[in-house]
Amino acid sequence: MKIILNSILTATCCFLLTSCNTSQAPETLNTSEPSHPKLILTANGVNSIKSQLGKTPLFDKSLEETKAEVDAEIALGIDVPVPKDFSGGYTHERHKKNFLILQKAGVLFQILDDEKYAIYIRDMLMAYAKLYPTLPVHPQTRSYARGKLFWQCLNDSNWLVYTSQAYDCIYNWLSKEERDVLENDLFKPFADFISIENPQFFNRVHNHSTWGNVAVGMIALVMDDDSLLQRALYGIKNVNLDANMKDNDGGFINKDGKVGFFANLDEPFSPDGYYTEGPYYQRYAMYPFLIFAEALQNKKPELKIFQYKDSVLLKSVKTLINLSDADGDFFPINDAQKGMSYYSRELVTAVDIAYHFGGNDPQLLSIAQKQDRVVLDDSGMSVANDLQLNKAKPFVKSSIELRDGPNGDQGGIGILRNEPMELVFKYAAQGLSHGHYDKLSYSMYEDGNEVLQDYGLARFVNIEQKGGGNYLKENTTWAKQTIAHNTVVQNEASHFNGEYEIGSMYHSEGYLFDIGNRNLQVVSAKEKNAYPGTEMHRTMAMIKDSSLTKPFVLDIVKVTSNKPNQYDFPFYYLGQLMQTNFEYSAPKSLAPLGAANGYQHLYSEGKGISDGNNSTLNWLLNGKFYTLTTVTSQGDELHLARVGANDPNFNLRRDPALILRKKNSKDALFVSIIESHGTYSPVSELAINAYSNIKKLEVLFDDSYYTAVAIWTKDEHSKLFIISNTNNQKTQKHQISINGKEYQWTGPFTFQNIK
Template sequence: MKIKFCYIGIGFSVAVVLSLFSCVGGEKTTEQQLLSDKHPSLVLTPSGVSEIKANLGKAPLFDQTFAAVVNEVDAALANGIKVPIPKDLAGGYTHERHKTNFFTIQKAGALFQITGDEKYAIYIRDMLLAYAEIWPTLGKHPAERSYARGKIFWQCLNDANWLVYTSQGYDCIYEWLDESTREKLNKELFRPYAEYVSIENPQFFNRIHNHSTWGNAAVGMIGLVMGDEELINWALNGLDIKVPGDIVKDNDGGDIRLDGQKEAGFLAQIDHSFSPDGYYTEGPYYQRYAMYPFLIFAQALANKKPELGILDYRNGLLIKAIYALINQTNSAGEFFPINDSQKGMSLASRELVHAVSMAYYFGGMDPELLSIVEEQGRVPLNNTGMAAAKGVAEGKAKKFQYKSLELSDGAAGDEGAIGIIRAEDLTLVMKYAKHGMGHGHFDRLGFLLYDETGEVIQDYGAARWVNIDHKDGGGYLKENHSWAKETVAHNTLVVDKDSHFDGKVKPADKTAGTPYYFLGGDAVQIVSAKETNAYRDIEMQRTMAVAQVKELENPLVIDLFAVQAPEGTRYDLPLYYMGEYMSSNQKFQTNNNLSPMGQHDGYEHLWAEAQTKLESDIFSMTWFNKRKFYTVTSAVESGDEMIMTRIGANDPNFNLRRDPGLIHRRTGGHTVFASLYEMHGSYDYASERPINSFTSIENLKILHQSEAYVLVQFELKTGENYRFAFSLLDDNESSKHVVETPDGELQWKGIYDFNEYNK
């Protein structure tokens, strides 16, 4: 591919430039003219607008959103047009002003189309002219933090955000504008703007990365509005251009990695960013952010270039990705905070408001999506939003059925996965995916556990308050590296107090966990995976089962963490339970004088509040949170210790939450950590009545452990015994297995066995 472009000479007066350049992006073809003939045609379409007008007043969710947007935009109009010279970082005035501007332009465009009220068109036009006025005067943004500095914002990423939203508003007034204004804006603002975020910043535009997705969508969308095939081509297929050799890392430390990269552009992003199951390797928090440009550009392409069949691309991958996102949420609709994620981001976000309605409209009108739309309580002001709102108004909504599923990672789906098990109110998540690049955490085989109250066993999430200026400008905090990413901050095994892959992204990115077995939907559900790369000479396999045990009020989680390692290896297995300690069968020695537990790998942020050398066969601890009780029961080996930890040491700016943890410490070689997690009982503050506040587990024993098998038996207080056996090497469903136990042989067929055992 050969790129042709004409430069807009910065410094020329606007009027002169305007008359000098009649050609932008080379020759015009008939097709281009055709494309640019009809407007709006990007997200709204003429028939879509008619449909919306015809249904106003009939779909309350749409009407509510419409009324709210009218209020918001009218207030913005009253506030006047403010296009300050860029200066601030995120959170600062000029940043927030320009951000508000692009959201308002997009909304005002929709209102103009729906209401026909010219005040909205005038507002957009005048705003855009103000941008056209300052654009030629702007150099790079004065803040120098970014690997790709923007002009309006401190980074090209935000400039691309601006263009993605502004394109939509521009499309809505395109036909209303007189031709000279349109030409002026095309040539003096939008074409140079698009060039800035593409050919002038290929290190931003030409990656396989969420930043580039925004860049591609921005350039593609304005290309579609202006009928500029060259921009569309860049957007879809990337640039054939060299990136300056000195730019190798982005702001987050991610590699630019253009060496040997063969592909770029929007189609390549779809190819490489998602697994065939729609999982995005950075995790749901970033997937949510990245989805908007994927979907909005896809919607525009579906409207303007239906021949591309973009929504069918890779078996309808983009719609699948929306389902993947929905499936990565807890009972409050909040995304699992794996990798760098701020907790609380949820299906309520504007990106998902757009995505879910879009999945409904373009993905076969699935009534289960409507229950999510109902929860969201608003819809996008376009056809997909009207369709969803009508569906809700017509009572079509059905409860979304969250099912157990394994989401593969990697473009080909063969680089690890995350396993999600749902059972009644319980959600168990185990992560054995790829690292997740610059935003990944060193948490192979880590897990999270939820119930209807929220987090039971938490992932810390990122050490960051997004956009909150108090906290280092709202960006990632130092403690995100020193604590949140480290292995000891997660519910997975730490060997010799080192993080997985020595805490290095590069080797971590090269491999993924190995899915071993996943079984969803049965009375016993199982996720099992191996990890052999995180530590040299150490093989780890975690098997978690969620079992219906008829005597228990809730499903029981069985956790078997098997390790093959040299003798004398030191293991720490943390458990970040949420809530207040109630009691334990062990007597802890508490420390009145606290010191950090180590110097590096996250241990420098932990205080040991108490510890105990474990005695008796089991460790048992009950805690209380949000009116419920929880108990962990672990099998004890001679020499085991348990440490009660608290996060907070070496935290000079109070950036970390003072959350508790529990570390099971063991020195050994081949071993198995076996635990049960039980959710039980309740407590009501108004009646002050505890129900079932004690564990039902009397005992837990490992009856057999070897490289090939692990077999545990647990006993309930009511006397029943249950056994869970698992084949660690042979995943053939028809293989027969025999293991020796102190009480004789146990035989079974297949990968696992779970049964009541009567002596």
């Protein structure tokens, strides 16, 4: 069904204040001002914006770009097709485009006073009001909560969040009869469908439910429907749902019964503003979180939403920026599409709102300046004004620990930075349904480029050719599995046996995070539950030593178990292998490295056996040389592997890896250095400093209490790093004897010359 409306209908403006729902508490109403707009725009804000047009270049530029986009859509006419496609398909993308344009048309009507935008919104909404009552659930059956306009309720909620804003902007312009049609035939049934008719979607703690809660809450605020607003804030009460009901994402109904918008603020966010699903989904959820917070602040300031949970929403914006690399791309923690960044539309909105309602932090202005656009509301005008006044200051991203869990006691993410290097160490909770089985994993960056990668997700978002744009089966069989990450795998089984229910019960424990000395930054954490009877303790240090030109990373992984096991330790390096110092044999035909738990997706391209000396791998990436130097024991296996086995549809990237394997070992110690050195120019064809500066890496001492690692450089510098494995107190004094020499220090670690 395609509806093209080209005739201009005569509309009568209605400026009378509408009466509120009878369940609305009188003391919460503000009738001293016109009732609309009142969500992201206010009547006073609109007047202020109009008075400043032509004086704020960034706002004016954003306004002109938006006007050009919306005008082009209006010229094409209105298209409201009968839904049939997955994401990436025509009907999906058309309905998505419609809600984005509706929201923009609404603000243009308010700011420019041009009725063509109101007419466009009205006519499209009337088309939806005619279509919606005729729709069954979406014909695509993959989702645990099928929508009507879209294949899942999540996207239906996206539609209502944006469209509510358009309706708010033309509410007073519409006649009462038109409003009655829209509310009775479209908005109220729509809100009931995504909530009451889909409680398994609405009554959760998850980014899906956040969108659902906010969708109902936004339309409730427009219609002054307090019962709907209570449903949005606190969920559907007295719903008989199994607390362990599992959806197709692996998510669950909140077991403590707390649901709704406030529960989605309480549970996933830590006190530091870290969102447990990871930065990719934090970015996605920031739009509903902050747009609803802005609407609540404008309509119901008595809720003090921006002060809720110690201002966690405002904190979360800065936290999210800190979870990005030098180019602004978010670190791919848990399910995450690489390349998503703070240039996304969600972060433009988040930065502007956080600036306007969060005390005008000038560092946020520098991010807005890079984004080079603002939202067309009061917050966007604040940002544009202050940028015009040159108030911006650089956003300085330094080393930071971000705690996980509602109380900040479920591990976390440690980020070490010393230009040009960045290290991201994950020792967090499971991360809800989008979490991966990758305890104590890490990734490493230089100048915003991945050096040792986290794979991210197996999905091509909104690309119809690849599974309708949805998650591919390889996301479960590969991307979530432990072997896909830079961490220890025991007996070719994933952490928690790859079971969400078990993984959700536990989290890693931070052991120390010390960034007091910029040239010796250390993060350390323990994991005791990934494998029963086995404990893993990983310590990572970013060290800038005068003998080397760049910081390097020292990595110590100590594994203790109650029985012998096989341990695999992968390094997912990016770039072209230059050289190894160990001999390896290449198979005549490629075969998978294993049969399950991600191993079935790894080709074995070569195998070597350690002679007991250090093993090295040297590679080239983006004109820079890197070397991994690792301590290996006699008989350790070194596997050169590549992603892509058992992947007939080519859903996986063909990325390389080196996997260290220790067999039949009760305990294991993996010690490595990852080093950036030298350059290559294809123009000059010169390779400079192409070889590692590390001469030798050696474990001088290791027991349950201490681990001591010696580093010799080629220019004869020698240093010793010692970590206390059981006492992390900063004031604790330590003394041990190594090879007849005494070493003393205070605190959990030391880095000093070898005596």
